[in-house]
Amino acid sequence: MATDDQPGKLAHIHLGVDGGAERFFVRLSGALARRGVEQVAFIRKDRPWRDELAHHCDVREIRFSRSHIKRHLIRWNLAGQIRSFGATATLGWMSPASKWMPKPGPGLRTFLRLGDFPDGFHTYGNVERLIGNTPEIIRQAVEMGWPADNAHMISNFVDPLPEDLQPVRRADFNTPQDATVLVALGRFVERKRFDLLIRAVHRLPDNVHAWLIGDGELLDDMKSLASDLGVEQRIHFLGWQRDPSPFLKAASILVCPTDNEPLGNVVLEGWNAGLPVVATASSGPSWLIEDGKTGLLSPCGDAEGLAASVSRIVESDALRDGLIANARAFLQEKYSEDAIVNAYLALFSKGVPA
Numbered sequence: 001m002a003t004d005d006q007p008g009k010l011a012h013i014h015l016g017v018d019g020g021a022e023r024f025f026v027r028l029s030g031a032l033a034r035r036g037v038e039q040v041a042f043i044r045k046d047r048p049w050r051d052e053l054a055h056h057c058d059v060r061e062i063r064f065s066r067s068h069i070k071r072h073l074i075r076w077n078l079a080g081q082i083r084s085f086g087a088t089a090t091l092g093w094m095s096p097a098s099k100w101m102p103k104p105g106p107g108l109r110t111f112l113r114l115g116d117f118p119d120g121f122h123t124y125g126n127v128e129r130l131i132g133n134t135p136e137i138i139r140q141a142v143e144m145g146w147p148a149d150n151a152h153m154i155s156n157f158v159d160p161l162p163e164d165l166q167p168v169r170r171a172d173f174n175t176p177q178d179a180t181v182l183v184a185l186g187r188f189v190e191r192k193r194f195d196l197l198i199r200a201v202h203r204l205p206d207n208v209h210a211w212l213i214g215d216g217e218l219l220d221d222m223k224s225l226a227s228d229l230g231v232e233q234r235i236h237f238l239g240w241q242r243d244p245s246p247f248l249k250a251a252s253i254l255v256c257p258t259d260n261e262p263l264g265n266v267v268l269e270g271w272n273a274g275l276p277v278v279a280t281a282s283s284g285p286s287w288l289i290e291d292g293k294t295g296l297l298s299p300c301g302d303a304e305g306l307a308a309s310v311s312r313i314v315e316s317d318a319l320r321d322g323l324i325a326n327a328r329a330f331l332q333e334k335y336s337e338d339a340i341v342n343a344y345l346a347l348f349s350k351g352v353p354a
Contacts, residue, residue, distance in 0.1 A: 008037070008087075008088030008089060008348065008349070009037070009038045009039070009040075009085060009086050009087045009088055009089075010032065010037055010038070010039045010040075010087060010088070010089050010090075010091060010348065011039070011040050011041075011042070011082045011085060011087040011089070011090045011091070012025070012029065012039060012040070012041040012042065012043075012057070012090075012091050012092075012093065013041075013042050013078070013090065013091070013092045013093065013097040013100050013101065014041060014042070014043050014092075014093040014094075014097060015043070015044055015064060015093070015094070015096045015097055015100075016047075016093060016094065017044075017047070018047070018048050018049065018240065018242075019186075019187065020115075020185075020186070020265040020266065021093065021094065021115045021265075022047070022049055023049070023265075024115075024156050024265060025049075025053075025093055026049050026052050026053050027157070027158070027159060028157075028340075028341070028344070029041065029053060029056060029057050030055070030056050031157075031337050031340075031341045032341060032344070032345075033056035033057065034056075035341055035345065037345075038058075039056070039057040039058065040057065040058040040059075040060060040081070040082070040085045040087070041053060041057050041058070041059050041060070042060050042062050042078060042081075042100075043059060043060075043061060043062070044061065044062065044063075044064060045061045045062075045063065046061075048242060049242075058085075060081065062074065062078070064100065071099065071100075074100070075099075075100055075101075075102070078100055078102060079102035079103065082102050082108070083102070083108070087108060088107055088108060088109065088348070089108070089109045089110070089111060089348045090102055090108065090109070090110045090111070091111045091112075091113055091131075092110070092111070092112040092113065092127070093112075093113050094112075094113070094114060094115060094116065095112070095114065095116075095118060095119065095123070097112065098112050098123040098124045098126075098127055099123040101126040101127055102126060103126050104126065104128050109128055109129070109348070110126055110127055110128045110129070111127070111128065111129050111130070111131055111347070111348070112124065112127045112129075112130055112131070113130075113131040113132075113133070114130060114131065114132045114133070114137050114141070115132075115133050115137075115262060115263060115265075116137070116262050117136075117137055117140050117262060118130075118137075118140065118141050118144060118146075120144070121144070121145070121146065128150060129150045129151070129152060129347070130146055130150065130151045130152065131152050131153075131154050131344075131347070132151065132152070132153055132154075132262075133153070133154065133155050133156055133262070133263050134153065134155065134262050134263045134283065134284055134287055135153050135287065136262060136283040136284070136287065137153075137262050138151045138152070138153050152347055154340060154343045154344060154347070155263065155334075155335060155340065156263065156265055156268060156335065156340065157268075157335045157336060157337045157339070157340040157341075158265075158268045158269055158271075158272040158331075158335065159272075159337070160272065161245055161249070161272060161273060165245060165246060165249055166246060166249070167246055167247075167249035167250035168246045168247055168249075168250045169250075170250055173211065173236050173238060174233075174236065175209050175211070175236060176207070176209070178207065179207050179208065179209045179252075180207060180208045180209070180252045180253065180310075180314055181209050181210070181211060181250065181251045181252045181253075182197065182201070182208065182209070182210040182211070182251070182252065182253050182254075182255045182310065183210070183211045183213065183247060183248060183251035183252075183253070183254055183255065183270075183275075184197055184210065184211070184212055184213070184214075184254070184255045184256065184257065184266070185213045185214055185244055185266045185269070186213075186214045186258070186266065187214055187215070187216040188212075188214055188215060188216030188217060188218040188219045188221075188222060189216050189217060189218060190218065190259075191258060191259050191260040191261075192214075192216075192257070192258050193257045193258050193259050193280070193300075193301070194212055194214075194218070194222050194257065195218075195221075195222060195225055196257040196280070196301065196302075196303050196306060197210055197212070197255055197257045197306065198210070198222060198225050198226050198229065198231065198235055199225075199229070199303035200255075200257070200303045200304075200306040200307040200310065201231050201234055201235060201307075202229040202230070202231050202303075203303065203304060203307040204307050204310060204311065206234070208234065208310065208314075209234045209235070209236065210234065210235050210236065210255070211236050211238050211247060211251060212235065212236065212237050212238065213238045213239070213240070213241050213244050213247060214239075214240055215239060215240045219237065222235075222237070223237060244269070245269075245273065248269060248270065248273035248275060249273055251273075251275060252275070253275060253276050253277070253278060253310060253313055254266065254267070254269070254270030254273070254275045254276070254277045254278075255277075255278050255279070255306070255310070256270075256277065256278070256279035256280065256285050257279070257280050257306060258279075258280060258282050258285070258300075259280065259282055259300045259301060260282055260283075261282045261283065261284040261285060262283060262284045263284040263287075263288070264279065264282070264284035264285040264288055267279060267284075267285055267288050267289065267295070268288070268331065268335060271294070271327040271328065271330075271331045272331060274324055274328070275324070276295070276296075276313050276319075276320050276323040276324055276327075277289065277294070277295035277296070277323070277327065278295065278296045278297075278298070278306065278309040278310055278313065279295060279296070279297055279298075280297070280298055280299065280300045280301070280302070280306065281297045281298065281299060281300060282300055285297065290326075290330075293322075293323070293326050294323060294326045294327040294330050295323060295327065296309040296312060296313070296323070297309075
């Protein structure tokens with residue numbers, strides 16, 4: 001960005017609402033601040049994580065417009081603010097940010113960070129380099145025509161949980177203290193396949209409960225499915241939680257049942273909370289998890305296979321403890337804050353024009 005001894009200044013453009021990508025955005029910004037990087041972030045108004053971000057970053061709320069004429073004026077205004085701030089790099093978050101990026105030039109590089117697969121590059125005119133958080137995202141981008149030399153893979157990290165973190169009380173969520181509690185997080189959208197988890201619970205003993213943390217368009221459908229299968233007393237819809245850590249701390253197994261997940265940040269969060277992880281073999285979890293060593297994988301869309309993975313962990317303390325220990329070591333080696341931040345700083349500082 002500048003040099004290791006004198007970090008440059010970074011501008012973020014982030015249009016997201018609230019979810020795993022937003023949690024990582026705030027997390028990375030805080031880690032960069034601890035390394036001395038001065039930052040400004042342009043975000044939409046009334047984001048629930050705005051105040052947390054403002055602890056370590058200059059936050060400027062922007063009313064982004066879909067109007068063709070206003071869009072040019074807003075982009076011009078953003079570019080002026082970014083250059084006045086003295087940014088040496090601009091980092092856009094996800095494809096919607098690409099249309100607002102300033103033009104790169106002397107002293108300013110532009111990067112776009114993707115946590116999902118690209119759907120085209122028609123708004124990427126001011127983007128110099130792509131950052132994907134999995135190899136599959138980068139592979140697809142290059143196959144679609146993005147220059148391989150300008151595509152970089154840097155994954156995510158998670159913050160260690162506080163040693164004094166207290167788990168939520170299961171009784172507060174109508175869950176027996178001695179139950180096996182499966183926990184899943186995310187948007188209630190088709191690709192997340194919460195229906196698969198509900199069908200898996202239907203195949204499991206009555207002492208297995210599931211906490212579904214999130215919200216979305218299919219929430220009512222999932223509640224209806226649980227009722228239709230007669231497991232509504234064992235499926236608990238907990239809504240979106242700004243900090244899911246106390247829930248993870250109180251759970252038994254993290255489940256990632258998705259059909260299409262580029263990374264699966266929830267897998268990292270499950271490992272970080274000391275939980276064994278079961279997942280379907282979509283691209284992200286398959287890349288993260290070594291089956292039988294750091295987690296258990298089953299075919300996408302296979303409720304019976306997902307239920308079988310849960311049963312294996314419930315029935316074997318040795319398997320459970322081994323998965324947890326191996327995942328903890330893997331997380332510390334590959335997904336530490338220092339390793340990920342070093343990769344970002346190295347990329348931002350490479351080849352900054354004079």
